[in-house]
Amino acid sequence: MYDRLTSVAFLKQISADHQNHDRSEIVVPLGDRSITLGRDPICEVAIDINIYGSVSRRHAEIRPIFVRQKFEGWEICDLDSANGTFINDRRLYNCYALKHGDRIQLTKDGPQFVFELESSPDTTLGTNYKLRPRSQITSITLTKLLPIFSKGNDLWKKAYLLPGILTVSFVVMMFAFLGQPQLFNLTISVYISLAAYYFVYQLCGKNKPWWVILGAAIFTALILRSPILNIFLWFFYKVLPGTAPTGQVSFISVLIAMFFGAGLMEELLKALPVFALWFMGLRLGKKWRSRFGISEPLDGILIGAASAVGFTLTETLGLYVPSIVQSITSQAGSSEIAELTGLQLLIPRVLGSVAGHMAYSGYFGYFIGLSIMKPSLRWQILTIGYLSSAFLHALWNTSALVSFWLLAIVGGLSYAFLVAAILKAHSFSSKV
Numbered sequence: 001m002y003d004r005l006t007s008v009a010f011l012k013q014i015s016a017d018h019q020n021h022d023r024s025e026i027v028v029p030l031g032d033r034s035i036t037l038g039r040d041p042i043c044e045v046a047i048d049i050n051i052y053g054s055v056s057r058r059h060a061e062i063r064p065i066f067v068r069q070k071f072e073g074w075e076i077c078d079l080d081s082a083n084g085t086f087i088n089d090r091r092l093y094n095c096y097a098l099k100h101g102d103r104i105q106l107t108k109d110g111p112q113f114v115f116e117l118e119s120s121p122d123t124t125l126g127t128n129y130k131l132r133p134r135s136q137i138t139s140i141t142l143t144k145l146l147p148i149f150s151k152g153n154d155l156w157k158k159a160y161l162l163p164g165i166l167t168v169s170f171v172v173m174m175f176a177f178l179g180q181p182q183l184f185n186l187t188i189s190v191y192i193s194l195a196a197y198y199f200v201y202q203l204c205g206k207n208k209p210w211w212v213i214l215g216a217a218i219f220t221a222l223i224l225r226s227p228i229l230n231i232f233l234w235f236f237y238k239v240l241p242g243t244a245p246t247g248q249v250s251f252i253s254v255l256i257a258m259f260f261g262a263g264l265m266e267e268l269l270k271a272l273p274v275f276a277l278w279f280m281g282l283r284l285g286k287k288w289r290s291r292f293g294i295s296e297p298l299d300g301i302l303i304g305a306a307s308a309v310g311f312t313l314t315e316t317l318g319l320y321v322p323s324i325v326q327s328i329t330s331q332a333g334s335s336e337i338a339e340l341t342g343l344q345l346l347i348p349r350v351l352g353s354v355a356g357h358m359a360y361s362g363y364f365g366y367f368i369g370l371s372i373m374k375p376s377l378r379w380q381i382l383t384i385g386y387l388s389s390a391f392l393h394a395l396w397n398t399s400a401l402v403s404f405w406l407l408a409i410v411g412g413l414s415y416a417f418l419v420a421a422i423l424k425a426h427s428f429s430s431k432v
Helices: 152-157 161-176 181-204 210-224 228-239 251-281 286-292 297-332 335-354 357-373 375-399 404-427
Strands: 007-013 026-030 035-038 060-067 070-078 085-087 090-092 095-097 103-106 112-119
Touching: 070 085, 070 090, 070 112, 161 181, 181 297, 181 335, 181 357, 181 404, 210 228, 210 251, 210 297, 228 251, 251 286, 251 297, 251 357, 251 375, 297 335, 297 357, 297 404, 357 375, 357 404, 375 404
Parallel strands: none
Antiparallel strands: 007 026, 007 112, 035 060, 060 070, 070 095, 085 090, 085 103, 103 112
16 A cells, blocks of 8 residues: 655657657656646647547546555546557556556557656655555455446446347347347348447547447438439439449459449449538538538547448348349259358448448548548548549449459558548547
């Protein structure tokens, strides 16, 4: 146990900046008040945004520990940062009682600090410091034996409780729908889509109401079932050269057709919910627009990816799987083989959406959000985003003609574009 009067702790920054210039050592004394580390200038330990853009505005907090009004040391708590706080190379998910020599790092590549504890036998704090032993558990309480009673709130925030519950629920539904191919396919495809989207959502690290995300997916699914789709098909397939060539074709001719018929058409269609929320948000205040509308690139990425989920499910369950099932049934006369083949097609198509539709739509969403922040360059930004996302989409569709290896490379490249956009969006997000 630490003596409040004779304990002295310091937080020392030990990492060098990205320019490899010398800097004076930063030492922060710790007292009986909490200190916050983050990019926000009002933090006691303010991190330079130009060097460490991945650090959140209010990233972590070091606070004293009091038990029955008795001081027992210091702890560090992560403040729901987007890219994590690491203690001795392990990610922190709640709070951690600091001990002498602990190394603290804000994000994997962020600034590093060392916690140093020194104490002297009197209040004058002489130069001969000796470390005192850490306190041990001296009593067993009900919350130690039944930790669920003391960590209820953290289960929702830190322990991924909701994804776990949803996973169990979907497993139960899959068992319930055995022998009912349509319901089984719907259940497994929705689960895979949610898992892929949750991965992107966690990377973005910005909270968005679930009903806004669900609404974007449903909006796109309804468009695919409405007469609006016929207008898109007419324009991109009749007016523009979006029809795939037949007979002996070359890679370039197919790429051009896919650029207009798949890339430009589908990326514009999937971007409609993003544009709709953008225009709806114009009537909202800044705070509400950031929460419910589109105010920055992270918003565009989240809504664009959600729209892609609606597009993928509707296209796969409403077009590709029924077509392959009907075709095989008519040829082989076996519905069981047809349903199995349909399931084999469904899984890679839906799972691949994280490197496919979600990647293109999220990438275009980044540019839509960026154009809102830079209105003077809006049309240039939107044009670059639209054409580049459409090209990636067309390249993916065309690569299958060459080899599956090329398809894998293009898929990986598309995912890299999306992740790069997310990381860049973090550097100037107002909410991360």
